[in-house]
Amino acid sequence: MPKEVTVGSPATAANMVCGFDILGFALDGPYDKLTIRLTAERGVSIRNFDSFDLPLIPEKNVIGGALLAMLDELEDGIGFEVDSTKTIKPGSGIGSSAASAAGAVVGANYLLNGRFSKSDLVRFAMNGEKVASGVRHADNLAPAIYGGVTLIRSTFPLDIVSIPAPDLYVTVLHPLIEVKTSNAREILKKEILLKDAAVQWGNIAGLVAGLMKKDYELISRSLVDVIIEPIRSILIPAFYETRACSLEAGALGGGISGSGPSVFMLSKDAETASKVELAIRREYSRTGIAFETHLSTINHEGVKIIHHS
Amino acid sequence: MPKEVTVGSPATAANMVCGFDILGFALDGPYDKLTIRLTAERGVSIRNFDSFDLPLIPEKNVIGGALLAMLDELEDGIGFEVDSTKTIKPGSGIGSSAASAAGAVVGANYLLNGRFSKSDLVRFAMNGEKVASGVRHADNLAPAIYGGVTLIRSTFPLDIVSIPAPDLYVTVLHPLIEVKTSNAREILKKEILLKDAAVQWGNIAGLVAGLMKKDYELISRSLVDVIIEPIRSILIPAFYETRACSLEAGALGGGISGSGPSVFMLSKDAETASKVELAIRREYSRTGIAFETHLSTINHEGVKIIHHS
Numbered sequence: 001m002p003k004e005v006t007v008g009s010p011a012t013a014a015n016m017v018c019g020f021d022i023l024g025f026a027l028d029g030p031y032d033k034l035t036i037r038l039t040a041e042r043g044v045s046i047r048n049f050d051s052f053d054l055p056l057i058p059e060k061n062v063i064g065g066a067l068l069a070m071l072d073e074l075e076d077g078i079g080f081e082v083d084s085t086k087t088i089k090p091g092s093g094i095g096s097s098a099a100s101a102a103g104a105v106v107g108a109n110y111l112l113n114g115r116f117s118k119s120d121l122v123r124f125a126m127n128g129e130k131v132a133s134g135v136r137h138a139d140n141l142a143p144a145i146y147g148g149v150t151l152i153r154s155t156f157p158l159d160i161v162s163i164p165a166p167d168l169y170v171t172v173l174h175p176l177i178e179v180k181t182s183n184a185r186e187i188l189k190k191e192i193l194l195k196d197a198a199v200q201w202g203n204i205a206g207l208v209a210g211l212m213k214k215d216y217e218l219i220s221r222s223l224v225d226v227i228i229e230p231i232r233s234i235l236i237p238a239f240y241e242t243r244a245c246s247l248e249a250g251a252l253g254g255g256i257s258g259s260g261p262s263v264f265m266l267s268k269d270a271e272t273a274s275k276v277e278l279a280i281r282r283e284y285s286r287t288g289i290a291f292e293t294h295l296s297t298i299n300h301e302g303v304k305i306i307h308h309s
Numbered sequence: 310m311p312k313e314v315t316v317g318s319p320a321t322a323a324n325m326v327c328g329f330d331i332l333g334f335a336l337d338g339p340y341d342k343l344t345i346r347l348t349a350e351r352g353v354s355i356r357n358f359d360s361f362d363l364p365l366i367p368e369k370n371v372i373g374g375a376l377l378a379m380l381d382e383l384e385d386g387i388g389f390e391v392d393s394t395k396t397i398k399p400g401s402g403i404g405s406s407a408a409s410a411a412g413a414v415v416g417a418n419y420l421l422n423g424r425f426s427k428s429d430l431v432r433f434a435m436n437g438e439k440v441a442s443g444v445r446h447a448d449n450l451a452p453a454i455y456g457g458v459t460l461i462r463s464t465f466p467l468d469i470v471s472i473p474a475p476d477l478y479v480t481v482l483h484p485l486i487e488v489k490t491s492n493a494r495e496i497l498k499k500e501i502l503l504k505d506a507a508v509q510w511g512n513i514a515g516l517v518a519g520l521m522k523k524d525y526e527l528i529s530r531s532l533v534d535v536i537i538e539p540i541r542s543i544l545i546p547a548f549y550e551t552r553a554c555s556l557e558a559g560a561l562g563g564g565i566s567g568s569g570p571s572v573f574m575l576s577k578d579a580e581t582a583s584k585v586e587l588a589i590r591r592e593y594s595r596t597g598i599a600f601e602t603h604l605s606t607i608n609h610e611g612v613k614i615i616h617h618s
Binding site for chain 1: 331332516517522531
């Protein structure tokens with residue numbers, strides 16, 4: 001039985017344009033590395049091997065929050081030590097906290113011979129998200145743990161559905177500015193027009209059908225958000241210019257990743273995704289804002305075991 | 310080239326619980342019969358062979374409205390005579406006007422060697438719906454013309470998506486009371502809570518995924534409407550009792566058909582659908598309201614050609 005495991009826990013993009021709070025997908029990279037060891041002493045201890053200076057007290061740490069929730073359902077004589085090496089910047093909008101929480105619970109479950117289901121793991125990891133943002137949301141965790149595109153049909157009770165998807169290539173723009181999830185949530189209107197909601201659910205149904213039918217044109221037509229994006233895009237400089245140049249370069253569509261500031265664009269092939277990256281770099285250079293871009297595919301595996309001993 | 314065709318045009322159920330204004334499905338029965346003949350004189354003439362006393366002036370008749378829209382895109386020297394025998398009661402909530410409009414345009418297109426696409430036919434037939442209710446909606450027309458379960462991703466521009474679905478058996482309750490579509494629309498709130506909308510789109514995405522995965526449990530869990538049903542159900546006596554007894558008899562779920570008063574319940578097999586019918590008949594007898602019930606499957610064909618000459 002392995003006593004130590006190292007996992008790669010990927011970035012994820014929540015919302016997928018029209019699926020606010022319900023859809024998400026996993027990226028290949030960037031990803032965090034976590035090494036988890038079983039100990040005989042109840043509790044969680046964490047060491048950081050990066051420069052983000054995240055808290056080490058388990059109750060205030062995303063990894064700690066997730067693993068303490070798991071420990072609540074474990075017998076005595078089990079504890080975890082975690083070495084965390086993050087490359088996904090906190091606050092980037094591509095599921096940095098989810099990667100920490102998901103990696104920790106998947107690794108721990110591996111050391112426990114997989115006694116928990118994926119749904120259990122999401123449930124534990126939601127306590128990590130609560131530490132990060134105060135909200136027990138699962139829209140980044142589900143794709144990180146299940147891989148691919150996931151639907152949270154319901155959060156309470158938790159009901160996660162994997163949505164089969166064709167190959168899709170992702171270009172991510174990460175403007176190096178801060179958008180707090182709590183702010184991005186506060187500016188949303190609590191009430192929306194029924195007629196706008198009906199437009200939105202037409203697009204959500206179209207996106208799910210398009211993914212499952214591997215109909216790229218339908219996916220493209222459905223990547224429209226009339227509710228959240230018009231508000232949140234205010235927080236992201238040159239958002240519409242970025243999308244316009246991406247579509248011109250051949251992208252199927254895209255939008256804000258989670259609550260931003262990262263933006264993702266989907267393409268049908270790697271070559272187009274590269275062209276989109278070039279177009280975005282050219283366009284965003286004009287803003288004077290520092291930024292990074294990433295190229296990725298949709299990651300159908302989720303958190304992966306890198307090695308164990 | 311045939312000069313006359315007789316079609317069977319089926320009842321349909323719009324909304325499919327959580328898919329307000331976007332989802333619908335076709336039933337096997339009841340269905341209307343329409344005989345359409347080509348004439349050399351521009352225009353539409355209609356004869357009724359039923360007791361509903363529907364207007365005969367083309368501009369005020371659903372069939373007329375649909376065919377006049379088609380004639381607008383046809384050369385001179387073409388006209389239509391229609392004999393209409395309706396069995397779907399107007400105002401029942403199972404797409405009576407859609408059946409008239411859909412049957413007329415599908416039949417006419419047959420006589421024109423299928424020169425128009427299904428999407429064109431829906432577009433023409435929407436002018437029939439406008440005559441009936443003032444609104445050019447397509448949520449009954451699309452399933453009548455395409456068959457099966459359909460998604461209206463967008464009405465303007467029209468974007469119809471067929472959603473592959475497993476075998477489903479349908480029990481319809483038609484309380485013989487009048488619910489005007491316009492009233493059922495007026496009582497809806499123009500604004501809804503974002504958090505309710507997010508619950509709704511989780512269920513819509515779940516329903517589409519459940520249908521395409523042939524996952525009956527997921528279909529069942531997704532047949533939930535937190536937006537429209539709590540309001541419209543007020544207009545349907547014993548709505549909740551009807552559903553409760555149906556679920557107890559084994560139905561997967563169900564709700565209001567269109568804007569009511571008909572109610573439909575979905576089951577996995579014919580035997581369960583019959584049990585559900587019995588349970589509904591027993592329950593509804595207690596209300597003292599006259600009613601009818603129908604058993605059907607989902608009709609994957611839509612309007613069908615019965616004979617031609």
